[in-house]
Amino acid sequence: xxxxxxxxxxxxxxxxxxxxxxxxxxxxxxxxxxxxxxxxxxxxxxxxxxxxxxxxxxxxxxxxxxxxxxxxxxxxxxxxxxxxxxxxxxxxxxxxxxxxxxxxxxxxxxxxxxxxxxxxxxxxxxxxxxxxxxxxxxxxxxxxxxxxxxxxxxxxxxxxxxxxxxxxxxxxxxxxxxxxxxxxxxxxxxxxxxxxxxxxxxxxxxxxxxxxxxxxxxxxxxxxxxxxxxxxxxxxxxxxxxxxxxxxxxxxxxxxxxxxxxxxxxxxxxxxxxxxxxxxxxxxxxxxxxxxxxxxxxxxxxx
Amino acid sequence: xxxxxxxxxxxxxxxxxxxxxxxxxxxxxxxxxxxxxxxxxxxxxxxxxxxxxxxxxxxxxxxxxxxxxxxxxxxxxxxxxxxxxxxxxxxxxxxxxxxxxxxxxxxxxxxxxxxxxxxxxxxxxxxxxxxxxxxxxxxxxxxxxxxxxxxxxxxxxxxxxxxxxxxxxxxxxxxxxxxxxxxxxxxxxxxxxxxxxxxxxxxxxxxxxxxxxxxxxxxxxxxxxxxxxxxxxxxxxxxxxxxxxxxxxxxxxxxxxxxxxxxxxxxxxxxxxxxxxxxxxxxxxxxxxxxxxxxxxxxxxxxxxxxxxxxxxxxxxxxxxxxxxxxxxxxxx
Amino acid sequence: xxxxxxxxxxxxxxxxxxxxxxxxxxxxxxxxxxxxxxxxxxxxxxxxxxxxxxxxxxxxxxxxxxxxxxxxxxxxxxxxxxxxxxxxxxxxxxxxxxxxxxxxxxxxxxxxxxxxxxxxxxxxxxxxxxxxxxxxxxxxxxxxxxxxxxxxxxxxxxxxxxxxxxxxxxxxxxxxxxxxxxxxxxxxxxxxxxxxxxxxxxxxxxxxxxxxxxxxxxxxxxxxxxxxxxxxxxxxxxxxxxxxxxxxxxxxxxxxxxxxxxxxxxxxxx
Numbered sequence: 001x002x003x004x005x006x007x008x009x010x011x012x013x014x015x016x017x018x019x020x021x022x023x024x025x026x027x028x029x030x031x032x033x034x035x036x037x038x039x040x041x042x043x044x045x046x047x048x049x050x051x052x053x054x055x056x057x058x059x060x061x062x063x064x065x066x067x068x069x070x071x072x073x074x075x076x077x078x079x080x081x082x083x084x085x086x087x088x089x090x091x092x093x094x095x096x097x098x099x100x101x102x103x104x105x106x107x108x109x110x111x112x113x114x115x116x117x118x119x120x121x122x123x124x125x126x127x128x129x130x131x132x133x134x135x136x137x138x139x140x141x142x143x144x145x146x147x148x149x150x151x152x153x154x155x156x157x158x159x160x161x162x163x164x165x166x167x168x169x170x171x172x173x174x175x176x177x178x179x180x181x182x183x184x185x186x187x188x189x190x191x192x193x194x195x196x197x198x199x200x201x202x203x204x205x206x207x208x209x210x211x212x213x214x215x216x217x218x219x220x221x222x223x224x225x226x227x228x229x230x231x232x233x234x235x236x237x238x239x240x241x242x243x244x245x246x247x248x249x250x251x252x253x254x255x256x257x258x259x260x261x262x263x264x265x266x267x268x269x270x271x272x273x274x275x276x277x278x279x280x281x282x283x284x285x286x287x288x289x290x291x292x293x294x295x296x297x298x299x300x301x302x303x
Numbered sequence: 304x305x306x307x308x309x310x311x312x313x314x315x316x317x318x319x320x321x322x323x324x325x326x327x328x329x330x331x332x333x334x335x336x337x338x339x340x341x342x343x344x345x346x347x348x349x350x351x352x353x354x355x356x357x358x359x360x361x362x363x364x365x366x367x368x369x370x371x372x373x374x375x376x377x378x379x380x381x382x383x384x385x386x387x388x389x390x391x392x393x394x395x396x397x398x399x400x401x402x403x404x405x406x407x408x409x410x411x412x413x414x415x416x417x418x419x420x421x422x423x424x425x426x427x428x429x430x431x432x433x434x435x436x437x438x439x440x441x442x443x444x445x446x447x448x449x450x451x452x453x454x455x456x457x458x459x460x461x462x463x464x465x466x467x468x469x470x471x472x473x474x475x476x477x478x479x480x481x482x483x484x485x486x487x488x489x490x491x492x493x494x495x496x497x498x499x500x501x502x503x504x505x506x507x508x509x510x511x512x513x514x515x516x517x518x519x520x521x522x523x524x525x526x527x528x529x530x531x532x533x534x535x536x537x538x539x540x541x542x543x544x545x546x547x548x549x550x551x552x553x554x555x556x557x558x559x560x561x562x563x564x565x566x567x568x569x570x571x572x573x574x575x576x577x578x579x580x581x582x583x584x585x586x587x588x589x590x591x592x593x594x595x596x597x598x599x600x601x602x603x604x605x606x607x608x609x610x611x612x613x614x615x616x617x618x619x620x621x622x623x624x625x626x627x628x629x630x631x632x633x634x635x636x
Numbered sequence: 637x638x639x640x641x642x643x644x645x646x647x648x649x650x651x652x653x654x655x656x657x658x659x660x661x662x663x664x665x666x667x668x669x670x671x672x673x674x675x676x677x678x679x680x681x682x683x684x685x686x687x688x689x690x691x692x693x694x695x696x697x698x699x700x701x702x703x704x705x706x707x708x709x710x711x712x713x714x715x716x717x718x719x720x721x722x723x724x725x726x727x728x729x730x731x732x733x734x735x736x737x738x739x740x741x742x743x744x745x746x747x748x749x750x751x752x753x754x755x756x757x758x759x760x761x762x763x764x765x766x767x768x769x770x771x772x773x774x775x776x777x778x779x780x781x782x783x784x785x786x787x788x789x790x791x792x793x794x795x796x797x798x799x800x801x802x803x804x805x806x807x808x809x810x811x812x813x814x815x816x817x818x819x820x821x822x823x824x825x826x827x828x829x830x831x832x833x834x835x836x837x838x839x840x841x842x843x844x845x846x847x848x849x850x851x852x853x854x855x856x857x858x859x860x861x862x863x864x865x866x867x868x869x870x871x872x873x874x875x876x877x878x879x880x881x882x883x884x885x886x887x888x889x890x891x892x893x894x895x896x897x898x899x900x901x902x903x904x905x906x
Contacts, residue, residue, distance in 0.1 A: 487761050490760055491761070495746075498750070501736065501743075502736050505738060505739060506734050508698065508734065509735065513748055513751075514727075514751030515719055516717070518717075527757075619738065
């Protein structure tokens with residue numbers, strides 16, 4: 001039972017990372033029908049920016065606001081920087097290619113991904129970097145037989161708060177409605193007065209910012225970061241997006257959480273080495289029986 | 304074959320007949336005038352060309368998003384590696400067997416998922432590729448050698464005295480296989496099979512309603528594409544003499560995807576251009592060291608900006624349909 | 637062939653029995669019974685959302701009905717795959733033209749003959765004599781069909797580059813290239829100008845005279861329906877509410893009610 005609960009908490013933690021990254025995928029996918037391969041690299045970039053800030057810039061903030069203040073500042077800085085990069089990438093690599101259709105855009109996205117990944121390698125070097133242990137609170141809690149860290153609780157709370165805020169933005173605000181409307185039908189939405197470019201700007205700031213915050217959290221959680229880690233997280237997050245149903249934002253969140261929990265339970269009860277196989281098999285099973293994902297609308301093609 | 308080559312020349316495949324023969328001569332002369340290093344570069348160009356051709360069937364002709372093609376490539380390579388090192392079966396005899404193994408794998412895996420549309424199919428193929436790679440790392444039944452892979456694969460031979468053991472011979476092996484594949488693919492493109500694939504790509508519902516067995520032709524594309532990738536895996540395994548899971552990552556699938564799109568969907572010359580770009584670019588830009596992949600990414604974006612249809616998109620029109628009873632065909636062809 | 641006695645002397649080509657198709661809670665087609673007789677032009681009319689296209693999609697295998705049977709030339713084809721149904725002899729067109737846009741008109745029409753080809757992968761790879769013969773046959777059939785719809789000069793144009801009216805005719809030619817016994821046309825005159833509509837009517841009546849073919853069509857343009865139909869079936873809210881010769885239908889009070897409605901429903905003339 002303790003193992004199960006621990007794995008559940010681990011799974012929810014990782015799942016919330018996937019969910020936060022998946023939101024970025026899903027927003028871009030819903031609106032542009034583009035698999036934004038660079039999104040995983042926004043996440044990595046965020047992680048590195050946060051790392052740099054913690055190593056070189058946080059002593060002042062840490063001195064005044066404590067460890068947590070320093071971490072918060074790292075997240076905010078990373079989010080702002082990566083949001084700027086996100087908008088630049090959209091302007092430079094995607095916008096000129098939209099009119100040509102979605103497949104050229106996929107290649108362009110891959111190109112952007114290669115560029116960012118290698119830019120990170122050129123700037124920070126090809127080796128692993130480690131988040132400084134001294135700057136990360138390391139308090140353990142014993143709850144019955146349960147063994148967790150304060151950091152884990154903070155990360156979990158923060159991720160869920162972010163997911164909650166995002167859910168609220170998407171489902172309850174006018175801007176969320178604009179995003180959902182544009183995802184359903186771009187032309188009709190713009191006829192209704194929704195500014196397409198504003199929506200694009202929004203998703204390409206919000207998505208990368210979320211990715212960057214997740215990147216810092218992953219750095220705090222695992223300590224080690226590498227310039228290629230975006231691929232793996234990106235792939236998982238994209239899987240979560242599809243599992244939840246393409247373009248369905250709450251679906252992407254739940255997809256991410258489910259994926260994380262499945263992965264950790266699979267690792268604990270089946271085999272750690274085969275956990276990803278387990279995850280992908282479940283994805284394939286789900287799609288065989290629900291061809292548009294868990295929460296996807298059943299679309300009868302209009303003939 | 305020669306007839307076909309001449310026809311290809313005439314029909315504008317290479318612009319003109321003389322250009323075609325000039326290219327052919329260049330290809331034959333090339334390995335005799337450059338160093339082994341550049342012969343190997345051309346060899347890997349050939350491997351990527353074959354992989355590009357194989358994915359082009361699935362992605363280019365039928366429009367199915369397959370981002371797990373490296374899985375089929377891996378099945379071919381590991382079939383060769385395991386059967387050769389464990390049972391000593393000669394590599395060239397394993398060539399058709401590797402193709403068949405990859406094709407069978409594609410048939411079994413794709414049958415239940417072939418009805419999925421667009422990106423749902425895409426993620427399933429990604430999952431398939433990842434499952435293959437992770438399975439190879441985990442060394443099931445002690446067959447695949449785990450992360451280190453399988454070592455000590457023989458040079459290609461039929462078991463007799465004929466052995467392919469130099470760079471030049473490898474060069475000709477891969478390019479003869481590429482040439483034969485191109486010949487077969489042109490045959491298919493110009494037949495009801497190629498058209499059926501294109502109908503499905505253009506409009507699946509209309510294709511079905513015009514009498515095309517959509518499911519059959521999609522599966523056929525996957526099976527043929529996997530078989531060609533399996534052939535590429537066989538040759539690759541014997542060239543490197545070892546195989547390991549890191550050669551068959553998601554990244555490799557992405558490269559193949561780029562080959563097809565950079566060249567132009569469904570265009571055979573396009574695939575060659577795409578493969579040349581992917582395999583030669585890193586060589587040419589080697590002096591730029593760690594900046595070369597930055598340039599590579601930038602060029603990919605620029606290519607799609609300026610040639611979104613690919614470098615050499617397939618042209619349709621009268622050239623696809625020579626007159627029914629060509630007068631001179633029998634004389635000069 | 638307007639009167640029912642003469643009509644029933646012709647054999648039934650297509651029959652639907654108790655055909656029912658539901659989408660979630662909505663019953664799009666409800667216990668629909670109909671017969672189409674050989675050699676006639678039969679029209680299905682009715683207001684938007686009456687379930688006409690759903691009937692077509694069930695007949696051509698795109699949807700599988702929840703209940704009921706579809707019998708074609710004495711064979712039950714309910715739930716068969718679209719390509720089997722085409723091979724059995726039913727060819728169709730779509731309401732919003734569905735051609736293969738980046739392929740030539742010739743290639744589009746050649747699609748129709750695909751279901752009559754028997755050579756396989758090996759024959760194709762090695763250019764067997766059978767494959768060559770079939771390829772030539774496909775081409776000559778497509779050429780004769782493209783001549784028939786008078787688009788010979790456009791045969792090498794990409795389908796997306798020709799005029800809308802011509803696209804419609806290419807789609808019909810593609811259906812005809814399957815060598816069908818029943819041609820199913822979903823609003824063939826929609827989007828055509830009056831002159832093109834006139835030509836289409838001439839073409840269809842000519843087709844019935846020259847070939848052993850039966851035509852089932854959905855149509856909103858009453859001039860077309862009354863001008864060329866031998867038999868008219870009226871649908872409303874998924875059910876058949878009337879059928880008969882064009883004159884009978886024209887004066888049938890239930891039809892007038894369905895179209896003009898006692899409530900606020902409008903007549904559809906497009």
